[in-house]
Amino acid sequence: MIISLLGLWLTSAVATAPQYTPAMDQSEWRISGDQFQCQMEQDLGAMGTLAFTKEPGRAIEMQLTMHAAHLELQDVQGHVVTAGWQPEQVAPAVQFSPTFINAKVARFIEQVPVVMQQLQQGYWLQLMLDLPGQEITLTVPNIKSASALAQFQSCIDALLPLSWAQAREFQLFYPVNERQPSADDAAFLKTLALYIQQDKAVKKVLIDGYTDDMGSSIANRVMSEERADEVASHLIEFGVSKNKLEIRAHGNRYPAAAGNSTQSHNRRVLIRLIRAQS
Structure with a gap:
């Protein structure tokens, strides 16, 4: 179910964790970079951004950055899910936890190459955000990603051999x-x-x-x-x-x-x- 960020607070008293999915018609992976860094980023509405980053000589990283001043991360757990319009089926057992986390940033390194492979196959990501006083289920759409993923890989191929x-x-x-x-x-x-x-x-x-x-x-x-x-x-x-x-x-x-x-x-x-x- 797609709800606004305001709706999160209206439903915070409900026993189940509120769910937030950015508007799918605005869901888009943006590619940027040069010979020193490549980035694939998606805006998650008022919630924040999710970005994949690759630098020379370093493993690919995924980073969740929170924008809302009143949302502070205590923990994040993620996994792969099927696309929102697909019939219910078993998604790959891909789970990931942050390597580093503070109130506004969670950075992931382990399992990120596997996550990228699942994005290439059309799966979405779901992040369970542990916030003070509540939990939020954040679903990251993965719409029309083939072109973006190809551009991201081309950027990676052109990176310098060293940082x-x-x-x-x-x-x-x-x-x-x-x-x-x-x-x-x-x-x-x-x-x-x-x-x-x-x-x-x-x-x-x-x-x-x-x-x-x-x-x-x-x-x-x-x-x-x-x-x-x-x-x-x-x-x-x-x-x-x-x-x-x-x-x-x-x-x-x-x-x-x-x-x-x-x-x-x-x-x-x-x-x-x-x-x-x-």
């Missing part, structure tokens, strides 16, 4: 006397180079080489420069403009750790991305 948090700083560590990045580090440098090329806000890449204190100051300075140069060469090979790179060799200055047992932490190259001020 800014993953790309902004990275350290490579080296065995004694080794100058070349490891195979795993070289693979990450290739991914990082793709990110640098796509993120137009990255204006400079600082590459700082360091060593342990096992050799002479001159030898350590040379070693740290050779390691930094090799990292820079990999980035250039993978498409990063040489003009963006700034290489600095510190030798055994600025150790990250002290003591012979931790010297491996000092044999390192630190890469930092600098973005232009917005």
Whole structure:
């Protein structure tokens, strides 16, 4: 049964939990995003919004945001239901609980990919909202979603391979006397180079080489420069403009750790991305 938000309060004395379903003729998934984030969002009338969000390097999330000032979440439990006009049938046993919740936001991570699959098959979502003094059953329609879901997936496919948090700083560590990045580090440098090329806000890449204190100051300075140069060469090979790179060799200055047992932490190259001020 479709009722207005005002109707919730008129029926709050009824033993069963009030039910709220946004007007189906206004139900629509909106797609927005760029190479850093994709979002599929539906307005739930006066109640709030439900959004699916995907960022590079992070699992897809679902977030319920309450708009009404007098509605404060204490708990949310959700499950998949059949569409409102379909005959009664058994819906898939897909249930989900928030990973994080406060008075206005409930964020879901576990089971969200499964929920997305059920949306693709035409199922709706139902959220049981535990509010101070009452419970509300919120049904989320899923109308004409095929096109929206396809657009959302296209946006996800175009996301950068890394998030800014993953790309902004990275350290490579080296065995004694080794100058070349490891195979795993070289693979990450290739991914990082793709990110640098796509993120137009990255204006400079600082590459700082360091060593342990096992050799002479001159030898350590040379070693740290050779390691930094090799990292820079990999980035250039993978498409990063040489003009963006700034290489600095510190030798055994600025150790990250002290003591012979931790010297491996000092044999390192630190890469930092600098973005232009917005």
